[in-house]
Amino acid sequence: MQSVSSKLAQGAGILFALLGVLLAAGGVWLITLGGSWFYLLAGAVLAATGVALVRLRASALWMALGLLLFAAVWALWEVGLDFWQLVPRLIAFLVVAMVTAAFAPRLHRRDLAPALRCRPAGALAGVLALGLVGFFAGMFVPHPTVEADGSRAKVTNAAAGQAAGNDWPAYGRTSSGDRYAQFDQINTTNVKDLQVAWTYRTGDLAIDGAEYQVTPLKIDDTVYLCTPLSKVVAVDATTGKEKWRFDPKAVVSESTQGWKRCRGVGYADLDALDTATAASTATAPAQAVAANTPAAPAICRKRIIETTIDARLLALDAETGKLCEDFGDKGYVDLGIGIAPAPKDSDAGTYNVTSAPLVADGVVMVGGRLNDNLTVGEPGGVVRGYDVVTGKILWAWDAKRGATDSTPLPEGQLYPLETPNFWGTAAYDPKLGLAYFPLGNQTPDFWTGNRHDYSDEYTDAVVAVELKTGKERWHFRTANIDQFDYDVSSQPILYDMPGKNGETTPVLVQLTKRGQVFVLDRRTGQPVVPVEYRKVSTDAMPGMKVAPTQPHSAIAVGVEPFKESDMWGASIFDQLYCRIQFKQMRWEGEFTPLSDKQRTLIYPGYYGGFNWGGGAVDASTGTLIVNDIRMAQWGRFIKQEEAKRIGYKPSTEGEYSTQTGTPWGVERSMFVSPLGVPCFKPPFGTMTAIDLSTGKTRWQVPMGTIKDAPVHGIAPGVDIPLGMPTMGGPLVTKGGLTFFHGSLDYYVRALDNDTGKVLWQGRLPVGGQGAPMSYVGKDGRQYVVVVAGGATRTGTNDNRGDYVIAYALPKAGK
Structure with missing residues (x-):
């Protein structure tokens, strides 16, 4: 009869496998748009980690740790030490590694020995948990885009004002x-x-x-x-x-x-x-x-x-x-x-x-x-x-x-x-x-x-x-x-x-x-x-x-003009969504004209x-x-009659304006x-x-x-x-x-x-x-x-x- 912890490990494995498949599928979509390969590869490894966890195999731990290392190297290559850009790129994989490490004593090698004994597994999970705590603590600290150099501004007009x-x-x-x-x-x-x-x-x-x-x-x-x-x-x-x-x-x-x-x-x-x-x-x-x-x-x-x-x-x-x-x-x-x-x-x-x-x-x-x-x-x-x-x-x-x-x-x-x-x-x-x-x-x-x-x-x-x-x-x-x-x-x-x-x-x-x-x-x-x-x-x-x-x-x-790596999200999944949306938009920099065929990014x-x-x-x-x-924001031209058929309500600043007297209405949003x-x-x-x-x-x-x-x-x-x-x-x-x-x-x-x-x-x-x-x-x-x-x-x-x-x-x- 399986222990409760083994069943929990298998439940986590099912969740990881599903999320991995979702991430990989989105990664395939992004690749077809000419985007990054990371999400397909990371999704595949995450799904494999989940399957190994369901089977209570020791390989789940090593794949989870390898995935975290892979994500860290990729994130640093893409965005350097930009804290808020690292958050969605790493936290999900940090959680996967921490959870898998916690279950390591229940994961077995071919000789049926555990992946890690309780103490080292607990220590590893603790270190990963500290990394997670560090991320959360960093969220409550301002991260200047440009750090002050410590100098004081020189007074040139003491009588001003x-x-x-x-x-x-x-x-x-x-x-x-x-x-x-x-x-x-x-x-x-x-x-x-x-x-x-x-x-x-x-x-x-x-x-x-x-x-x-x-x-x-x-x-x-x-x-x-x-x-x-x-x-x-x-x-x-x-x-x-x-x-x-x-x-x-x-x-x-x-x-x-x-x-x-x-x-x-x-x-x-x-x-x-x-x-x-x-x-x-x-x-x-x-x-x-x-x-x-x-x-x-x-x-x-x-x-x-x-x-x-x-x-x-x-x-x-x-x-x-x-x-x-x-x-x-x-x-x-x-x-x-x-x-x-x-x-x-x-x-x-x-x-x-x-x-x-x-x-x-x-x-x-x-x-x-x-x-x-x-x-x-x-x-x-x-x-x-x-x-x-x-x-x-x-x-x-x-x-x-x-x-x-x-x-x-x-x-x-x-x-x-x-x-x-x-x-x-x-x-x-x-x-x-x-x-x-x-x-x-x-x-x-x-x-x-x-x-x-x-x-x-x-x-x-x-x-x-x-x-x-x-x-x-x-x-x-x-x-x-x-x-x-x-x-x-x-x-x-x-x-x-x-x-x-x-x-x-x-x-x-x-x-x-x-x-x-x-x-x-x-x-x-x-x-x-x-x-x-x-x-x-x-x-x-x-x-x-x-x-x-x-x-x-x-x-x-x-x-600064946007590029694919600037897309963000509260998690790795909506970041992937945003990258897909970005690649589907018209964007040739500031003043890219609007079209009726696809959305144009406005920034x-x-x-x-x-x-x-x-x-x-x-x-x-x-x-x-x-x-x-x-x-x-994004915008797109739309025929006024089509907007009326859809049921758009016109306004000056909402998501649709008629632009009556011109060939096109305009739909737009954040x-x-x-x-x-x-x-x-x-x-x-x-x-x-x-x-x-x-x-x-x-x-x-x-x-x-x-x-x-x-x-x-x-x-x-x-x-x-x-x-x-x-x-x-x-x-x-x-x-x-x-x-x-x-x-x-x-x-x-x-x-x-x-x-x-x-x-x-x-x-x-x-x-x-x-x-x-x-x-x-x-x-x-x-x-x-x-x-x-x-x-x-x-x-x-x-x-x-x-x-x-x-x-x-x-x-x-x-």
Whole structure:
């Protein structure tokens, strides 16, 4: 009669044999696609190991150990010491060897002696178990993609950030958009003591398509923010107590039903504006000054400017929250004036605004959001400037007129259709008088056959215009004929880059969804960091327009082309699945055109790279700090009638879009395994520090854990720092810290600017998507504020919130 342990060994053998057959069969499939032979060979040995284990033969142990050694050699040859790539390649075989070793005393040689006696078998199983424990322990430790070298960044501008005083008066702290605060009260030595100072709840939960992506402002003693429904709230900066709120009663349309958000508000101080105007006209004739200077209003001297999700521009008294009735029509300007209506029988073209306006030198500058991919004939992407006092339109720029004309169109006329739009926040250089904004592409995003020449000219471009007139000075394309929704959305960052000989170059840093970091001279638009135009595939569908080359900056993050060995999975089996899927896709590198015959891999993905959250520059050292997304997608053209027959539900960002008016609809999705995990190697999101003067990456670390990221609706609940897709942006301070809370887990973190090491983290009630900000309150304490309404696009109303949380060091004596 067999012992229980022998029966268990045979049961394990049956399981191993079945898994081996499965692995070998998948290996055969991969070989037919031109892929690796390893899985066939490993599957065959695993199956043979299982059969020997069922027969209680000693050869099972030696085959299991040989298989582990074979897998280790192969893994090291393919991926070196990349921890997360070794995990799926080795763990399964490590478990097989450990289990087989444990049963070794029950396995017999031909002379019926056991393969190993109990003690050596136990010792071997123990050693293998320690290896397994080592792997699991390693999963809880961050594995930097680029290790810091231990050096400290050199300070080149000790006075950086001081112009904004103790406040945070603009979306990116100043119009330069660098998100740098010169405060060092909270620093690397004491950040561990950071604690919640106050919490405020807006009352608007981020549900039913609403998202909190706002970066608040702080002026004097007040923090200002907006909710996804465009309500504006003012709270005391040191206590979090509400001072006032204003509800514009924004109308939610079908277009914005699933896209309700407000990323920030703007601020204008008319007293400061009057002082600046007086100084600039001090030498002008008195009569000319009087003729060109409007009478200053007696009220609303300090104004909060907001754009709403139903396309209105409004001005509020910063002290009271009441409308500034001298602005526009009793406080409002209709941004829908001059915007074409949606195409007939379509809500796709509904125009609205979600991002913070640029407010500078008496001008309010806004773009607008349009729905993607549903139809041709959508409204144009006009960019406009308005007088901050009166609300009167000053200028209007669109891609069709480009540099030729920026005068507003007469009442009753419509701005050109289908021009690339600007849906982010602009930056401004007061010395040059130039404002800078990035554009997207002409919709629909994935079919290019209907693109206008002027749309191609401004595809994914950065444009510089005179803030007062809207006259274009220059533009620079970050892509040529964009086929993949790579619209540029992050606020440009303006930085004065020191040279080797003491000179300074005013540069613009533009982050893109392609992971490219373009550094341009903001006077001329010429690249300061070299740009190379590389050939790309042009094997496109009939009627498609594609470019033969695409620009690549010498500074980029997460753009290495995929190869078969980069395919990943939580186990050896879904890794094999992902390799098979990869080999079945069209992939000739970035910009491989879509086809109707097979899926095309899209990487970098159309969520980024770098999305609207942008980055930050430590202006004292010239270190660019950026978070990124590394998620591949796939796409394929499909006839609209076929999609309708299948039952696809069209949407702008879902898995199917009609692209009505073009020959093809488009289906697309994330590239994931059946387990729901990405099919490519981690990390899926990082934080990276780059020395702008040299282009060298100082460090790169995975950002975020899997703890709160649901897979098939289940959150793992463990702090494994795999590096997850990120949203929002970072805050950098003189205290040597980078704050960030746009990860998929519910944490706000402080990283060391010199190493990327997490020095502190605070648990949030729900996830966050915006960017932290910092200020010094009237009590002399430095605060760091985050807004948390839930992690990005969960698709449900679970784990959503409306939290505004301020952190500070403990008060003295406590």
